[in-house]
Amino acid sequence: MRQTVLGVLLGLVFAGVGVFWWQGRAQVEANAPPPPEPEEIVEIDPNALPETDPGEMVGPAPPEASELTREERRFFRYDRNRDRKITRNEMLSTRADAFRKLDKDGNNLLTFEEWAVRTSDRFAEMDGDGDLELTAAEFATSAPKPRRQPACRC
Numbered sequence: 001m002r003q004t005v006l007g008v009l010l011g012l013v014f015a016g017v018g019v020f021w022w023q024g025r026a027q028v029e030a031n032a033p034p035p036p037e038p039e040e041i042v043e044i045d046p047n048a049l050p051e052t053d054p055g056e057m058v059g060p061a062p063p064e065a066s067e068l069t070r071e072e073r074r075f076f077r078y079d080r081n082r083d084r085k086i087t088r089n090e091m092l093s094t095r096a097d098a099f100r101k102l103d104k105d106g107n108n109l110l111t112f113e114e115w116a117v118r119t120s121d122r123f124a125e126m127d128g129d130g131d132l133e134l135t136a137a138e139f140a141t142s143a144p145k146p147r148r149q150p151a152c153r154c
Contacts, residue, residue, distance in 0.1 A: 068076070078086045078094065100106075104114050126134055126142050 075086070076082065078090050080090050080093065099110065102114055102118055103110055104117070122142070123134070126138050128138050128141070
């Protein structure tokens with residue numbers, strides 16, 4: 001009870017300090033100089049195309065697409081900073097999203113219960129008739145789907 005009262009009291013103090021700080025910033029902004037006077041307004045034809053003369057300026061060359069082998073593309077999926085070295089953190093970063101889905105309480109620790117819930121849910125999805133036993137046909141429903149190969153390598 002004492003902690004609740006103390007928390008509410010500190011919250012009110014912080015809110016009061018915030019209000020006074022906010023009003024102080026409003027006074028500083030009120031004394032800002034007025035905006036400059038607009039210059040002569042020029043009518044622009046909306047159908048006219050812009051004209052420029054770049055002179056001697058030359059833009060950068062367009063990037064060239066490099067032909068990477070399949071193994072190089074796979075390597076660069078992990079090598080995030082493109083230094084041609086895969087660190088442990090780069091390797092594990094690809095699994096971070098899957099880990100976050102399992103870590104229900106968000107404490108970066110995966111308990112047995114969090115893992116078991118996912119496994120139990122997966123078992124229930126496979127157990128079509130609900131008899132708490134998987135037949136070979138029910139287990140086959142959990143097989144990963146084959147990857148579809150593209151018709152061409154465009």
